[in-house]
Amino acid sequence: MSELEKEKRNFRKTPQPPAWAIKLLRWFCREDLVYAVEGDLIAVFHRRIKRMSPTKARLLFVINVLMFLKPFAIKRIKKTKKMNALTTLKLNLKFTFRNLMKTKVISSLNIGTMAIGLMAVILLTSFISQELSYDKFHKEGDRIYRFGYQIESENQPTRKLAWVSALVAPSAIEKFPEIERITRVRNCGGVMVGPNNQFFREENGFFAGDSFFELFDFKLVSGDSPTSLDEPNEIVLTQELAEKYFGEDDPIGKFVEFRTGDTLKLKVSGVVENTPSNSHFHFDYLISHKTREIIYPHIQGWFALGTHTYFRLQENVDSKEFERKVENLVMDAYGEEALGMGFTIKLFTQPLWDIHLRSDLGNEIETNGSISYVYIAAGIALAILVISIFNFVNLFIARSIKFTKQIGVKKVIGVSRSQLIGQSLVETLIMLLMAFSIAIALSYLVLPYFELLVSRDLSIHLLGVLSLSSIGLLLVAVGLLAGLYPAFLISTFKLSASVFGKTAMGRQGGNLSQSLLIAQFGIATILISSVLVIRNQLDFMTGSSLGFESEQVAVIELWHNREVRRNTSVLKEKLLQSPNISNVTSSNSIPGEFLLNRVGYPEGDDTKSKVMFSLLVQDDFLELFDLEIIAGRGFNSEATTDQEHAFLLNRTSVLEFGWTLEEAVGKDFQWGSRTGKIVGVVEDFHYYSLQEKIPPMILLQTESGVGYMSIKMNGEIMNTVEYVQNSWNELYEGQVFNLYFLDDRFDEQYQLETQLNKIITLFTLVAIVVACSGLFGLTALNVERRMKEIGIRKVVGASLSSILYLILTRFVRLVLLSFAVAIPAAYLLSRWWLSDFAFRIDLGPMTFALAAFLSLLIAAATVVLQSLKAASVDPVKVIKYE
Amino acid sequence: MKGTYLGEFEELVLLTVGILHDDAYGLAITDELESRTKRNVTISSVHKALVRLENKGYLKSHVGGASKERGGRAKKLYLLTNSGKNALKESRSLRNHMWNDVPKIVWEGGNI
Numbered sequence: 001m002s003e004l005e006k007e008k009r010n011f012r013k014t015p016q017p018p019a020w021a022i023k024l025l026r027w028f029c030r031e032d033l034v035y036a037v038e039g040d041l042i043a044v045f046h047r048r049i050k051r052m053s054p055t056k057a058r059l060l061f062v063i064n065v066l067m068f069l070k071p072f073a074i075k076r077i078k079k080t081k082k083m084n085a086l087t088t089l090k091l092n093l094k095f096t097f098r099n100l101m102k103t104k105v106i107s108s109l110n111i112g113t114m115a116i117g118l119m120a121v122i123l124l125t126s127f128i129s130q131e132l133s134y135d136k137f138h139k140e141g142d143r144i145y146r147f148g149y150q151i152e153s154e155n156q157p158t159r160k161l162a163w164v165s166a167l168v169a170p171s172a173i174e175k176f177p178e179i180e181r182i183t184r185v186r187n188c189g190g191v192m193v194g195p196n197n198q199f200f201r202e203e204n205g206f207f208a209g210d211s212f213f214e215l216f217d218f219k220l221v222s223g224d225s226p227t228s229l230d231e232p233n234e235i236v237l238t239q240e241l242a243e244k245y246f247g248e249d250d251p252i253g254k255f256v257e258f259r260t261g262d263t264l265k266l267k268v269s270g271v272v273e274n275t276p277s278n279s280h281f282h283f284d285y286l287i288s289h290k291t292r293e294i295i296y297p298h299i300q301g302w303f304a305l306g307t308h309t310y311f312r313l314q315e316n317v318d319s320k321e322f323e324r325k326v327e328n329l330v331m332d333a334y335g336e337e338a339l340g341m342g343f344t345i346k347l348f349t350q351p352l353w354d355i356h357l358r359s360d361l362g363n364e365i366e367t368n369g370s371i372s373y374v375y376i377a378a379g380i381a382l383a384i385l386v387i388s389i390f391n392f393v394n395l396f397i398a399r400s401i402k403f404t405k406q407i408g409v410k411k412v413i414g415v416s417r418s419q420l421i422g423q424s425l426v427e428t429l430i431m432l433l434m435a436f437s438i439a440i441a442l443s444y445l446v447l448p449y450f451e452l453l454v455s456r457d458l459s460i461h462l463l464g465v466l467s468l469s470s471i472g473l474l475l476v477a478v479g480l481l482a483g484l485y486p487a488f489l490i491s492t493f494k495l496s497a498s499v500f501g502k503t504a505m506g507r508q509g510g511n512l513s514q515s516l517l518i519a520q521f522g523i524a525t526i527l528i529s530s531v532l533v534i535r536n537q538l539d540f541m542t543g544s545s546l547g548f549e550s551e552q553v554a555v556i557e558l559w560h561n562r563e564v565r566r567n568t569s570v571l572k573e574k575l576l577q578s579p580n581i582s583n584v585t586s587s588n589s590i591p592g593e594f595l596l597n598r599v600g601y602p603e604g605d606d607t608k609s610k611v612m613f614s615l616l617v618q619d620d621f622l623e624l625f626d627l628e629i630i631a632g633r634g635f636n637s638e639a640t641t642d643q644e645h646a647f648l649l650n651r652t653s654v655l656e657f658g659w660t661l662e663e664a665v666g667k668d669f670q671w672g673s674r675t676g677k678i679v680g681v682v683e684d685f686h687y688y689s690l691q692e693k694i695p696p697m698i699l700l701q702t703e704s705g706v707g708y709m710s711i712k713m714n715g716e717i718m719n720t721v722e723y724v725q726n727s728w729n730e731l732y733e734g735q736v737f738n739l740y741f742l743d744d745r746f747d748e749q750y751q752l753e754t755q756l757n758k759i760i761t762l763f764t765l766v767a768i769v770v771a772c773s774g775l776f777g778l779t780a781l782n783v784e785r786r787m788k789e790i791g792i793r794k795v796v797g798a799s800l801s802s803i804l805y806l807i808l809t810r811f812v813r814l815v816l817l818s819f820a821v822a823i824p825a826a827y828l829l830s831r832w833w834l835s836d837f838a839f840r841i842d843l844g845p846m847t848f849a850l851a852a853f854l855s856l857l858i859a860a861a862t863v864v865l866q867s868l869k870a871a872s873v874d875p876v877k878v879i880k881y882e
Numbered sequence: 883m884k885g886t887y888l889g890e891f892e893e894l895v896l897l898t899v900g901i902l903h904d905d906a907y908g909l910a911i912t913d914e915l916e917s918r919t920k921r922n923v924t925i926s927s928v929h930k931a932l933v934r935l936e937n938k939g940y941l942k943s944h945v946g947g948a949s950k951e952r953g954g955r956a957k958k959l960y961l962l963t964n965s966g967k968n969a970l971k972e973s974r975s976l977r978n979h980m981w982n983d984v985p986k987i988v989w990e991g992g993n994i
Contacts, residue, residue, distance in 0.1 A: 017953075039955030040909040040925055046951055065927040072933045322919065787914070 223270025
């Protein structure tokens with residue numbers, strides 16, 4: 001047995017003090033004492049076990065250890081260091097404010113641009129959250145869907161409509177137990193007469209019924225919610241409207257008169273909260289659906305469109321499977337007949353929560369938003385945030401060049417690197433906090449204008465965006481992104497060089513600043529070209545001819561005036577007496593308004609039938625709207641047969657029937673139950689907007705059924721409008737007069753695009769300002785660094801222009817480099833956006849060249865300002881320094 | 883002067899360090915004190931006194947050798963510094979002066 005083993009055995013045999021007590025001692029006892037104490041206690045223990053039992057010895061050992069739990073033996077908690085951190089922070093703050101004061105211009109540029117950038121981000125984020133919140137207030141909205149018609153026929157693109165027939169709802173709920181609730185909604189406008197004989201035109205109402213309030217979460221403030229719209233002649237008002245007509249009185253059970261063709265006496269059965277701004281449709285009143293069935297009994301049949309139908313599925317029903325089941329509801333109802341129609345109608349379903357952002361069907365209730373605009377807004381927000389952060393970093397570094405001496409001295413005194421980094425971070429944080437406060441204040445200030453711009457109600461969402469947690473998160477994220485790199489970079493400033501007043505920043509810093517600058521200008525260029533593309537497309541749409549005359553065409557509505565509808569010629573003659581009115585005509589629809597659609601086909605061959613948009617017009621329609629006849633003739637008011645038996649087709653429908661223009665003329669044709677001949681073909685014109693494909697269209701002459709009178713004016717608009725109004729009042733006293741100009745109405749259609757244009761222009765400006773201030777800072781840095789070099793060059797005889805060239809080329813090269821990435825990206829983005837439009841501009845190289853030229857110009861202007869200052873410096877001053 | 887006051891126990895510890903000369907460490911001092919004073923002395927109080935005396939500058943310490951008995955742990959050996967010696971001398975001369983000033987009659991007088 002070796003010595004070692006003997007010892008080991010011995011060790012095992014002899015009792016040992018409890019290990020945990022030793023651990024405890026080591027944990028709390030001072031390091032410079034613990035070994036001595038431990039040794040002493042162990043020695044005592046070994047002494048004790050010779051005299052007493054090991055258990056007792058162990059117990060005494062533990063007591064001995066515990067007796068060292070006294071201040072003298074306990075490890076020092078590092079109190080002193082903590083105090084240091086606090087004083088360091090104080091010192092950091094002191095330096096921060098001193099540095100801020102020392103570099104007022106560049107610091108305020110730094111903070112200001114960050115604030116503007118953040119404001120843009122805050123505003124755009126609130127816009128995005130509004131867009132995403134549409135219809136989310138319906139708690140069971142994930143199970144609510146809308147029916148639509150999908151019209152398919154051979155040789156024709158499929159059309160999808162948000163409208164269905166009023167027959168769909170009762171039939172669907174009867175056949176499909178999966179549907180929990182279903183409701184129909186149909187727009188109705190008219191004149192409302194309140195209890196005190198107030199007349200108001202109220203356009204924004206619907207026939208609604210069935211389970212409207214059970215399906216949707218519009219809250220009734222009074223009235224009996226499930227049954228409020230069950231009976232005929234019942235009306236539910238919003239709070240706003242109730243107040244307008246009844247003031248403080250309780251309107252329930254009272255009556256209002258409603259004129260829409262007929263005059264109805266409606267009992268107020270409920271008051272509902274005003275429609276939330278983030279609902280995809282807004283209403284001021286709802287009239288029970290049964291009322292509609294009474295006053296419009298003729299709106300029946302599976303092709304009578306105009307009804308929006310919403311339903312809620314039972315829980316756990318697969319919507320895709322359900323869609324397959326309901327798809328053939330309409331055609332099944334037709335049975336055998338369906339085969340001969342030449343087209344099929346399929347029902348499709350659409351989730352409620354997709355309607356605002358992803359639905360762009362024909363006949364939506366209101367103009368929806370668009371998911372691509374949400375993406376664009378998010379993209380701009382991100383772009384601006386990135387530009388702002390890059391800019392902040394660039395300016396921060398540029399700014400710190402002024403403090404090289406300070407940093408050098410600090411290093412000499414022995415300030416550690418981590419303390420220098422801490423100083424930088426504190427400075428970043430303080431500046432960001434200032435920027436954030438300014439940004440928040442600015443957001444509140446600008447919000448009302450921004451709301452107007454995007455025509456959305458955003459105040460709730462601004463509060464949401466500005467919640468403490470989201471701001472904190474953004475602050476930390478931006479702080480880390482913008483603060484860390486400059487902090488490290490600055491802490492590496494070379495000691496020797498910085499004391500001697502050289503800039504002493506390694507190549508590294510320069511490279512980073514350059515790449516940031518390239519990225520900034522790349523993003524700015526992308527934004528500028530997007531602005532140009534959107535502008536061009538918008539100009540193209542509003543400026544390019546829709547194919548008919550719309551300038552100085554005023555329209556008055558005749559729907560509610562029976563007298564004039566029976567005979568339009570009295571008013572027409574009266575109007576034509578004015579020298580400022582050159583033409584007057586009436587029709588069942590005017591461009592931009594709803595068109596009747598009915599099936600038409602070559603007489604005797606209904607297999608070729610097509611759904612055709614039908615325009616019923618009176619004399620002079622073709623002349624007034626300047627529609628071009630490309631084959632055959634127009635209507636002839638002399639020929640009495642034209643009244644009943646003449647059709648005009650547009651070019652699209654002729655081509656869709658497979659005829660040439662000449663073949664079409666003279667063909668026998670049937671439209672609905674009317675038969676006759678095609679007398680001519682008109683050139684295609686855009687009835688709704690350039691965004692839509694031109695549908696097959698048919699024009700017929702009519703005497704009755706007109707709803708609009710169009711008046712072509714020449715000059716003296718104000719007086720003429722007054723003349724029209726006076727004539728109207730003279731002839732039809734007390735009737736509602738509603739006049740608007742057609743081109744205004746059309747411009748409204750481009751509301752979304754116009755808005756987008758404004759938004760993107762505005763934020764591109766923000767981006768450019770921010771990017772330019774970054775460039776400004778970087779040039780300042782560069783110039784300062786090379787001041788001595790410039791001085792010497794001047795002494796040697798360099799001209800002003802050669803020095804300008806010296807500084808300019810560097811930045812121009814960077815900006816040019818940024819185009820390499822930016823322009824392809826801009827091209828792809830523009831192509832993606834334009835793919836939404838049926839009629840669009842060509843993406844030529846000119847747009848992008850212009851964008852590139854603009855950003856180069858802006859960059860050059862910024863740089864030249866700085867370089868001029870540098871080039872005009874007095875060489876003696878810069879060289880003698882040191 | 884704050885911190886230079888020498889308590890009674892501290893004085894004893896300081897003297898013991900002197901007695902043990904080059905083997906003065908916690909346990910040895912405790913043993914020595916116990917055998918001389920016939921009192922129970924706890925190790926922790928000795929260590930406490932040592933730490934304080936070192937802080938006052940009367941002692942200095944170095945790491946000494948380990949032994950099997952101590953489970954391999956090193957000793958912390960203490961030595962008197964000059965100021966420690968001075969403090970002892972001062973304390974002693976203070977006592978001597980005071981002894982001298984006690985009138986003889988006190989010692990010679992009868993019991994009260």
